[in-house]
Amino acid sequence: MTSASTFVLQTVLVASVLLPAVIQAQVPPDIPPPGDTTYEVRLADGSVIIARIAEVDEERVVLTTPGGGRLVIGRDQIREIRPVRGRIVEGELWHEDPSTTRLLFTATGRALGQGEAYVGTYVVVLPFAAVGITERFATEIGIVAAVSDGDADCCIPLVNFSYAFGRK
Structure with missing residues (x-):
C-alpha cells in the first residue's frame, strides 16, 4: 500500500466513525404534548x-x-x-437554589435582604446568628459557648457592595 492510499483509508475510517454522530445531532427533538408543564x-x-x-x-x-x-x-x-x-x-x-441549607453549617458571601435572618455554627461549637437590617447591611452576632458567660462575644457588620462594570 502506498502512503496516499493509506491516508485515504484512514480518512474514510475516521469519517465512518464521526459521521453518524453528526447526522444524529441534526435530528429534531421530540416535542411534548400541550399541558401545564x-x-x-x-x-x-x-x-x-x-x-x-x-x-x-x-x-x-x-x-x-x-x-x-x-x-x-x-x-x-x-x-x-x-x-x-x-x-x-x-x-x-x-x-432551584442548591444552597438552601448551606447556612446551617457556616456563613456565606450571600447577602441577606432586609428582615431575613439565619443561625448556624462555626465548627459545631461556635453558634452565631445574622440578621439583614437593610438590603445592603446585615449584622452577625456570635458566642463562644465553651468559655462564654452568655453575652455576645463578637458582633460583625456585613456590608453588601454591588458593582456594575461597564454601565454608565
Whole structure:
C-alpha cells in the first residue's frame, strides 16, 4: 500500500466513525404534548424561551410564556426542549437554589435582604446568628459557648457592595 492510499483509508475510517454522530445531532427533538408543564426551549439562534406548550402540529409549536404572551415557532427552529428546574413566581423563573441549607453549617458571601435572618455554627461549637437590617447591611452576632458567660462575644457588620462594570 502506498502512503496516499493509506491516508485515504484512514480518512474514510475516521469519517465512518464521526459521521453518524453528526447526522444524529441534526435530528429534531421530540416535542411534548400541550399541558401545564413549563419548559426551557432552546432555539437554533441560541435564544432560550421559558414557556408552556399550547399547541403542536407538523410545522409549528405555539408557546405561552409565564406573562401570557403567545409565540408561534417553527419546529425546525427548536434545538432542545426540557422541563425547567425551578418554579414560576409572579411571571419570573426562580431557579432551584442548591444552597438552601448551606447556612446551617457556616456563613456565606450571600447577602441577606432586609428582615431575613439565619443561625448556624462555626465548627459545631461556635453558634452565631445574622440578621439583614437593610438590603445592603446585615449584622452577625456570635458566642463562644465553651468559655462564654452568655453575652455576645463578637458582633460583625456585613456590608453588601454591588458593582456594575461597564454601565454608565
